[in-house]
Amino acid sequence: MKPSRSRRLSVESLEGRRLLAAVNIPDDLTSAPDAIVSVPVNIDSATGVRAAEIRLSYDTSVLDLDADDIDFGSVWGTDGDTQVTANVDDAAGTVVIFVSASSALTDVSGSLVELPFSVASDAVVDSTSVLDLTEVSLNEGQITVDPSPVSGTDSTDGLITITAAATGDDSISGFVYADADNDNSLGTGEAIPGVTITLTNTSTGAELQTTTDVDGSYEFTDLAPGEYEIVQSQPVAYLDSGDNELTVTLVEGTTLEDQNFRELGLLPQFIFNRLHTNTVMPVGSDNWNDAVSDLNTFAESTESSSSASAATASFSDAAASTSSASGAESTTTSTSDSNASGEPLFDQAEAEPLASVAANVVTAQTAGMATPVASSDDDSDENEAVDEVFASNLF
Numbered sequence: 001m002k003p004s005r006s007r008r009l010s011v012e013s014l015e016g017r018r019l020l021a022a023v024n025i026p027d028d029l030t031s032a033p034d035a036i037v038s039v040p041v042n043i044d045s046a047t048g049v050r051a052a053e054i055r056l057s058y059d060t061s062v063l064d065l066d067a068d069d070i071d072f073g074s075v076w077g078t079d080g081d082t083q084v085t086a087n088v089d090d091a092a093g094t095v096v097i098f099v100s101a102s103s104a105l106t107d108v109s110g111s112l113v114e115l116p117f118s119v120a121s122d123a124v125v126d127s128t129s130v131l132d133l134t135e136v137s138l139n140e141g142q143i144t145v146d147p148s149p150v151s152g153t154d155s156t157d158g159l160i161t162i163t164a165a166a167t168g169d170d171s172i173s174g175f176v177y178a179d180a181d182n183d184n185s186l187g188t189g190e191a192i193p194g195v196t197i198t199l200t201n202t203s204t205g206a207e208l209q210t211t212t213d214v215d216g217s218y219e220f221t222d223l224a225p226g227e228y229e230i231v232q233s234q235p236v237a238y239l240d241s242g243d244n245e246l247t248v249t250l251v252e253g254t255t256l257e258d259q260n261f262r263e264l265g266l267l268p269q270f271i272f273n274r275l276h277t278n279t280v281m282p283v284g285s286d287n288w289n290d291a292v293s294d295l296n297t298f299a300e301s302t303e304s305s306s307s308a309s310a311a312t313a314s315f316s317d318a319a320a321s322t323s324s325a326s327g328a329e330s331t332t333t334s335t336s337d338s339n340a341s342g343e344p345l346f347d348q349a350e351a352e353p354l355a356s357v358a359a360n361v362v363t364a365q366t367a368g369m370a371t372p373v374a375s376s377d378d379d380s381d382e383n384e385a386v387d388e389v390f391a392s393n394l395f
């Protein structure tokens with residue numbers, strides 16, 4: 001097929017049909033005071049659309065909007081090159097949004113844009129607030145919008161009804177843990193503290209966030225019944241089991257427990273440090289929990305900018321300072337006498353295989369813990385050693 005013909009045909013197919021699209025904002029939106037309501041501007045068929053200009057007005061005494069939070073909607077998909085430019089006039093309560101992509105959309109329906117409005121804390125329950133769609137232009141007017149939104153009341157306008165704040169006493173809770181012994185349950189020393197968990201009410205868009213406690217637990221209380229999405233921010237030092245998102249239905253008067261996130265263990269480049277923390281800080285101690293927390297925080301901060309071995313080396317310094325802050329605890333009695341001479345266990349010039357590190361680590365602090373061992377290459381001996389370490393429940 002010649003390219004020129006193909007191009008011409010596609011132009012003809014667009015011009016040969018009179019393209020029509022209906023655009024509107026839902027009129028059955030609800031939100032409690034002091035919550036966020038995600039407002040979509042929907043289109044019934046996006047055939048041929050590659051650009052949309054949308055204007056609307058809102059009541060500034062009830063609603064607030066940040067231009068930076070406005071996002072493109074579902075019709076554009078997630079792997080395109082969609083651009084959104086938005087301008088919000090807070091004083092006037094007007095919004096202008098321009099959204100576009102490099103190629104035209106197919107016959108899909110959904111939202112062109114999503115506007116997360118904050119509802120005022122003094123918004124009156126059972127009152128309503130109008131979202132006045134004032135103008136929509138598709139492909140600079142080449143696609144007819146019917147019915148055409150106008151300034152003032154028309155059928156395309158949206159409506160938010162203010163509902164009483166969720167005063168439910170339902171709750172959702174769970175744990176984040178590294179399943180070192182692979183038994184699918186949280187055992188001693190497997191808790192991962194400091195992991196961010198985000199709970200979203202999928203019907204209202206309202207979000208809550210918390211972090212896991214020292215025992216790896218998290219809990220959201222005083223929830224209303226409904227559909228929720230629970231998302232775990234992956235602790236980057238750990239090997240992901242792949243389930244970082246849970247969708248649950250909370251039935252009135254119930255408590256959803258054990259909404260757990262299971263990790264598979266520390267990533268190889270962080271194992272050495274965990275051994276270190278195991279040694280100088282007994283598993284489950286406050287210092288140990290702090291160190292695991294620090295490890296995650298540090299791993300997150302170095303995730304994109306550092307190589308694995310650099311991250312290992314730097315964290316080792318951080319762990320060392322943590323342990324010295326804990327004072328006398330770092331003189332834990334060694335369970336091995338194989339290194340009584342005090343000679344360095346880890347030769348800086350040639351790093352030992354991990355198996356040997358695992359076997360000797362209990363004596364590491366008497367040797368000074370001088371040298372972190374990088375383990376990020378693909379040497380199979382080391383991989384076997386890593387497996388051994390996991391199996392030994394030290395990971």
Ligand SMILES: [Ca+2]
Nearest residue numbers: 133150152154
């Ligand atoms: Ca209108």
Ligand SMILES: [Ca+2]
Nearest residue numbers: 179183185187
């Ligand atoms: Ca376990």
Ligand SMILES: [Ca+2]
Nearest residue numbers: 240241243244
């Ligand atoms: Ca995970």
